[in-house]
Amino acid sequence: MNRRTFLTAAAAGAAAVCAGAPAARADAPLRTAPLTTADTELLRTWFTSTYRSIAAMTTDFGLTADKADVTGTGTPVPSRQTSPTNIGCGLWSTAAAGGLGVISGTTMHHELTRMVTAVEKLDRAHGFWFNWYDAHNGSVLTTWPETGDTVRPFLSTVDNAWLVTGLEIAADADPTLRPRVARLLDAADWSYYYTPYDPADPVTGPGQLRGGFWPDRPGKGEPTGHHYGALNTEPRMASYLGIADGSLPAEHYWHLFRTLLPGMGQEQEPDGSYATVDGVRVWQGHYTYRGRKLVPTWGGSMFEALMVPLFVPEPEWSPNSWGVTHQRYVRSQIEHGLTEERYGYWGFSPANIPEGGYREYGVDALGMQQDGYNSLGVVTPHASFLALPQARGAAVANLKALARDFGAYDDRYGFRDSVNVRTGRVSDFVLALDQGMIAAALAQQVRPGLLQRPFRTGGFASRIRPLLRKERFSI
Template sequence: MNRRTFLTTATLTAAASATAHAHAHAGAAPAAAGARTGAGRAPLRTWFEATHRSLDAMTTDFGLTTDKMDVSGTGAPVLSAQTSPTNIGCGLWTTVAAAGLGVIGSDTLHRRLSRTVAAVERLERAHGFWFNWYDAHDGSLLTAWPETGDPVRPFLSSVDNAWLVTGLMIAADADPSLRPRVARLLKDADWSYFYTPYDPADPVAGPGQLRGGHWPDKPGKGEPTGHHYGALNTEPRMASYLGIADGSLPPEHYWHIFRTLLPGMGQEQEPEGAWVTVDGVRVWQGHYTHRGRKLVPTWGGSMFEALMVPLFVPEPEWSPRSWGTTHHRYVRGQIDHGLKEAGYGYWGFSPANIPDGGYSEYGVDALGMQEEGYTSKGVVTPHASFLALPYEPAAAVANLTALDRDFGAYDDRYGFRDSVDTATGRVSDFVLALDQGMVAAALAQQLRPGLLQRPFRTGGFRSRVRPLLAKERFSI
């Protein structure tokens, strides 16, 4: 189940086609004035600066980064009312990246981080965690969806809290004066709140995995979601890593998450692989094969499921033959889908804004376990190419350059728009904080490797998480 769809409902390589081909697309959106990236400019730094401007513009005077921003007009962009823990985390790590790359100075870094930490300190919480939706302008808990008035049942999400904690840890690492305040914020964030211990007598009810979250308006721990996050190669593993690192989750939890579903279970492809025992846990080391490449699938087949976490946790370095290998093959699968299987001439598919409005999941169905997984539908999402930078840098830059050249997907004010319909030429009017946050982190990693990874290379990450990844032996 897609987490954004679930939460919204429940709580309320060069991939260039010829220019003539692009001009033939009906309704192609023109580029904003001064929007094109000049052929002679070094794009990564330029792209980062524009992306940073977008997230700075999306951050309210209260200090919280909004969920999205409409940049279709020539005047001031229009900010959404709502924000989430993930959006706030994106704002924090983008500010740190901007300072680390010399885009802003140390005084601005401290001022911005202090403002956001002060705002986070004022947010209503439960069980040590943050709710899924707040008003970005005053920090009040949302109980009605701003765009429709539909009721919102306050919810605690494991994965969204993980991204806020990630941002807070990066902020504390970058600005030592904030460390005591961040430590106080995080001292009650016990990840066992979301954990269902493994029960060998009933592994369905007790899978040793994390719940999607809880509605805390019921006695005790509240009402849990009906599902667990069972797929390993998805973005919720950041919460797993955080809990293992701080000791609130047992290391064996890592081995109870599925590489693929078990043989005979309904899934996109009957997996190959073998049973192995690691740290006393029997693990199905399954894999899929896509275009001759063995890899570990995600749940829906999207790019950010696989590649958001290694922006922070150095999985390819700590597990080069397992995580590093599957990440690279996953990127090649996305490229091949866009260029060869579907023949779009462009690639990079991940959940994003629908170019005509709304929100949808995009991906490569064959790369996900879900039988009715995410499909590409001809919609290319620029943040997916940025996530591919560590694995296929030339192809990623060429693809992004083509999206700019052929569709005007980039503008100098706020960077790449959220999505492009390659069939119609329609470019989204929006930028989304989550997607821009991934772009900023990916560019920071490319321009200054390790800049945002420092908190995740020490302490419990080094002593507890790294040994697990060193033992990982995907059957690929």
């Protein structure tokens, strides 16, 4: 799009999206009307093109690659590298495509079987998968394809959580795969990442999960220097999986931070109070943004808050805590884009830099990290899709405006990864992670619960649901 066209279109887009902006009262819930036939058709169209991008990124070997350039007229070439998260995205997107009838049951079975077969061939350590593989042959990457830099194989907590999520969904969608997936997951013991709580030294014994391990050292390997301490971030999926399967104690949930403790360096000094839950003293802290109380994420991005509830029904099981903070988080992202920064568009989350590369985007005030993520005028479509449960009207209007004003959508492969709304520059790429979130969000709208079935039964029903029922955020 040339700059003259962009400037004219952007003004129209701002007006259109503002029509879907929230009401004035800071804590009033956003309203989402029932889906109409036209809504459903649009969401299905968006899902179909998004799934087409996932299929294009999935190699003959059976692994969904990290990304692909979709600017050419031919079939995109998948990147060399992939991660456990990307593979998980491919699994659940394929299960969703079968569940929505976008592909036949036979095709879904064939594709899921091919993907699970590929996962079975991957080297792993301590029951978990390495952070980077060659998507075309399954070998562990030791050299980064794009630069030649050395890659030290790593076992990431959060990336393994998303692969396990995808495997659980694949087994639910295709019962013939259940024995094979069960064998894969038998060795995935989340206590490997866990540092038990030590009341005498809660700094070194916080009752939290390590970010991961480099397994090329004796014993467990070399751990990261940090733990995943923040509750409202995407690694809580690993926490839920471990508590649900019994490899982590339930008290681990209460040792995660709603905010950092008062007096600790963080984005704002929190309000709140202490409460004792299941024998654990919990700081029930909150931040205040534009007059509303909420539980912050670590960096201020949308996917930290809203990727997990694509699968775990947090708002349903904890309507007055998780349900409220998710609503207020979405409203805050909307107001940051439309009112605070006056971009005319909203939705900020880590993504491809439109001009090339990758970085975190977000709303700094919504994150605990002092030098948190900034929006910088870069709007990421997957953030709007994540907001569909809380603000469908505003999200759809925002996405339509990005498509109309910037050409951010095409019928072949869906929405591009990001748009710099200040310059009009649109990313050349689609990323498996972000397309996978879009696919899951759309599936949840068109067929609620489709991808949530494995996370509503078993240990999730007996162990996670009671925890969320006890949650009392101070908001």
